[in-house]
Amino acid sequence: MIEVLVGFAATLRHAGVAATRDRVPALLAAAAELGAGDPAGVYWAGRLTLCSEPDDLPIYDAAFAAYFGGTHPAAPRGLPISVTLPQVSTPFAGGTGAGDDEPAELFSLAASPVEVLRHRDVAELSTVERDEVRRLVALLEPATAPRRSRRYRPARRGTVDVHRTVRAALRQGGEPAKLARQGRRTKPRRLVLLLDVSGSMSPYADALLRFGHAAVRRRPTLTEVFTIGTRLTRVTRAMRHRDPDAALRAAGAAIPDWHGGTRLADSLHAFLDRWGQRGTARGAVVVVCSDGWEFGDPADLAGQLHRLSRLAYRLVWVNPHRGKPGYEPLAGGMAAALPFLDEFVAGHSLAALQDLVGVIARA
Amino acid sequence: MTWRTGRTWTTRRAPEHSGQVDSPAQLAQALAGTGYLADAGLATAGYLAVKLRRPLFLEGEAGVGKTAFAQALAEATGAHLVRLQCYEGLDAAQALYDWDFPRQMLHLRAVTAAQAHPDPAALEAGLYDRRFLIARPLLQALELQPCVLLVDEIDRADDEFEAFLLEVLADAAITIPEVGRIAADTPPLAVLTSNRTREVHDALKRRCLYHWVEHPGFEREVAILRRRLPRLTGELAGQVATAAARMRKLDLIKPPGVAESIDWAAALSALGARTLDPQTAAATLGAVLKYREDIDRVRGSGVLEP
Numbered sequence: 001m002i003e004v005l006v007g008f009a010a011t012l013r014h015a016g017v018a019a020t021r022d023r024v025p026a027l028l029a030a031a032a033e034l035g036a037g038d039p040a041g042v043y044w045a046g047r048l049t050l051c052s053e054p055d056d057l058p059i060y061d062a063a064f065a066a067y068f069g070g071t072h073p074a075a076p077r078g079l080p081i082s083v084t085l086p087q088v089s090t091p092f093a094g095g096t097g098a099g100d101d102e103p104a105e106l107f108s109l110a111a112s113p114v115e116v117l118r119h120r121d122v123a124e125l126s127t128v129e130r131d132e133v134r135r136l137v138a139l140l141e142p143a144t145a146p147r148r149s150r151r152y153r154p155a156r157r158g159t160v161d162v163h164r165t166v167r168a169a170l171r172q173g174g175e176p177a178k179l180a181r182q183g184r185r186t187k188p189r190r191l192v193l194l195l196d197v198s199g200s201m202s203p204y205a206d207a208l209l210r211f212g213h214a215a216v217r218r219r220p221t222l223t224e225v226f227t228i229g230t231r232l233t234r235v236t237r238a239m240r241h242r243d244p245d246a247a248l249r250a251a252g253a254a255i256p257d258w259h260g261g262t263r264l265a266d267s268l269h270a271f272l273d274r275w276g277q278r279g280t281a282r283g284a285v286v287v288v289c290s291d292g293w294e295f296g297d298p299a300d301l302a303g304q305l306h307r308l309s310r311l312a313y314r315l316v317w318v319n320p321h322r323g324k325p326g327y328e329p330l331a332g333g334m335a336a337a338l339p340f341l342d343e344f345v346a347g348h349s350l351a352a353l354q355d356l357v358g359v360i361a362r363a
Numbered sequence: 364m365t366w367r368t369g370r371t372w373t374t375r376r377a378p379e380h381s382g383q384v385d386s387p388a389q390l391a392q393a394l395a396g397t398g399y400l401a402d403a404g405l406a407t408a409g410y411l412a413v414k415l416r417r418p419l420f421l422e423g424e425a426g427v428g429k430t431a432f433a434q435a436l437a438e439a440t441g442a443h444l445v446r447l448q449c450y451e452g453l454d455a456a457q458a459l460y461d462w463d464f465p466r467q468m469l470h471l472r473a474v475t476a477a478q479a480h481p482d483p484a485a486l487e488a489g490l491y492d493r494r495f496l497i498a499r500p501l502l503q504a505l506e507l508q509p510c511v512l513l514v515d516e517i518d519r520a521d522d523e524f525e526a527f528l529l530e531v532l533a534d535a536a537i538t539i540p541e542v543g544r545i546a547a548d549t550p551p552l553a554v555l556t557s558n559r560t561r562e563v564h565d566a567l568k569r570r571c572l573y574h575w576v577e578h579p580g581f582e583r584e585v586a587i588l589r590r591r592l593p594r595l596t597g598e599l600a601g602q603v604a605t606a607a608a609r610m611r612k613l614d615l616i617k618p619p620g621v622a623e624s625i626d627w628a629a630a631l632s633a634l635g636a637r638t639l640d641p642q643t644a645a646a647t648l649g650a651v652l653k654y655r656e657d658i659d660r661v662r663g664s665g666v667l668e669p
Contacts, residue, residue, distance in 0.1 A: 018565065020569070022569065023569060026415070026417065026572075029415055030411050030415060030572075033410075033411060033414050033415065034387070034407065034410075034411070040403075044403075044404060044407040044408070044411075045411070047404075047573075047574075048407065048408050048411060048572040048573060048574055049572060049573075051573050051575075052420075052565065052568040052569070052573050053422075053559075053562075053568075053573075054422065054559075054575045057575060149451065149452060149521075150450070150451045150452030151451075151452045151454065151521070152452075162464070163456070163461075163464065166464035166465075166467075166468060167462075167464070169468070170464070170467060170468065170471065170490065173471070173475065174468055174471045174472055174475070187521075190561070221522050221561075221562075221564075236562070269614075272616075273616075274559075275559070277616065277617070278425075278558050278559050278560045279518070279519075279558065279559075279560020279561065280559075280560060280561065282560070307616070
């Protein structure tokens with residue numbers, strides 16, 4: 001039975017649940033307590049000890065059914081999560097973009113000055129240029145400005161710190177000889193990135209996800225990255241990989257609606273219901289990266305953005321097309337979004353992403 | 364509420380003899396005795412938490428009864444309940460213990476006034492007596508036996524606090540420099556709740572049993588309403604549960620939890636309603652829905668029509 005349970009934990013790990021080896025002893029103890037012969041006992045023992053977030057639960061149920069082959073006491077599920085395990089198509093294998101089989105360009109590019117590259121549209125780069133841009137994007141450090149937190153720290157001036165003053169006074173026989181003072185600590189705001197990975201954004205998705213990776217690397221606990229398209233996917237966990245390529249591979253495997261259609265309103269709705277309203281967007285700097293091509297009703301998108309703008313501290317919209325000459329935000333979704341935005345910036349080139357770092361820091 | 368309890372070193376006994384639980388079903392029964400109707404998953408989670416002495420990490424929509432579960436668990440197992448409500452800026456002085464400086468100061472003055480040359484060592488020792496120590500929730504939880512420690516909305520505290528909590532939970536002991544180590548004979552049974560406003564660190568989750576609390580099904584919700592509000596008619600309870608279940612399907616900003624349907628049923632019953640008619644329902648909608656957009660949507664959807 002122990003081998004069976006250990007094997008089950010391994011299966012779950014492969015299915016994408018963080019059921020690490022150090023959780024196995026707890027699984028065995030729980031299974032022993034509930035009776036390992038009872039399928040319901042094994043089900044709950046595994047679910048309570050191996051899962052750690054609601055997204056794990058549908059995967060767990062699927063893995064349990066596949067591994068033990070039997071039925072389990074499926075509780076009515078409150079969360080509309082489908083487990084579409086995607087065919088891993090490695091969208092970042094390089095050489096998928098247009099115009100990369102031009103070896104002649106190699107020589108001219110070796111000398112290509114970074115300054116020129118900075119302003120090139122990332123959708124129009126060759127493979128070598130793209131690698132260089134990727135390297136430079138990884139060096140960006142998107143970080144929000146600090147805000148005053150509720151915590152105090154000792155300071156030279158500020159309000160009187162009664163605790164420290166009295167503690168010092170006790171040492172001197174109860175004479176408050178010197179007043180200790182305290183000031184507010186500062187803490188950075190949370191940064192939330194919502195990246196559109198639909199078909200129309202595919203030339204920019206790679207650069208934007210790399211930007212997201214740079215942001216997560218900079219502040220791992222205060223940054224959240226989601227992809228939007230036809231549905232919402234949280235990729236923050238995948239983005240915590242140290243190596244950008246590994247992080248993007250993991251994210252690519254997690255995103256089921258890669259290069260699909262665009263239902264921004266639905267994705268934003270899902271984000272607000274499951275994350276934003278509860279607090280992820282509250283007081284945060286929220287950056288939406290999308291071209292605003294919306295299949296649904298623009299009025300729905302406006303409604304969701306209105307909700308988001310009331311929760312977020314600053315709402316920034318990044319539209320790669322904004323950097324192109326003659327662009328007007330006329331696409332239905334984009335026009336509907338404009339009234340709710342604090343900032344509307346371009347994100348089509350390295351320089352534009354560097355500007356975005358500035359916008360985030362100033363927000 | 365002040366936390367100035369525990370003026371002596373002796374640990375206090377629980378109000379009644381602690382109930383033994385031998386199976387999830389038995390725990391569910393004990394919980395039902397206190398008015399909390401748990402489903403199989405939650406009862407199993409609670410049972411394992413008691414048996415394995417592992418903290419229980421509960422997540423779920425607001426108002427599904429996470430906090431109430433901890434309260435019911437304490438009552439059902441005959442344990443004290445100590446609640447630590449988390450918020451940003453929560454630190455050791457507010458969560459663990461603090462010295463009562465004004466009283467220490469008075470003590471110091473009183474001793475120096477009474478004796479011209481007090482013994483410095485004895486004076487120092489007297490200053491850090493247990494009576495000058497204010498026990499905050501975590502220290503209380505170690506001193507009260509047996510005890511259910513409810514750490515409510517852990518996601519609201521800063522992430523530095525998690526590491527600190529982890530240490531206290533792992534050792535079931537704290538060390539106060541002036542006093543020494545204070546350890547619990549029976550570690551407190553910790554119940555942590557989170558609303559997922561941010562992700563709690565893996566290190567903490569790994570040491571806990573994890574359970575996602577669902578909205579109750581129709582029968583359970585009716586049973587909960589009738590248990591909580593004995594004066595409610597069976598018909599009204601059924602209608603409230605039906606309406607609440609329909610509202611949860613309406614894609615609202617804040618779908619009503621069990622807490623809201625209890626409030627709503629209480630409001631209806633206070634108005635003397637015996638069945639749910641559209642007028643009374645519309646008038647009391649503020650007890651169950653907390654957003655204007657939601658109220659408009661429910662009014663327009665015809666959910667309240669019989």
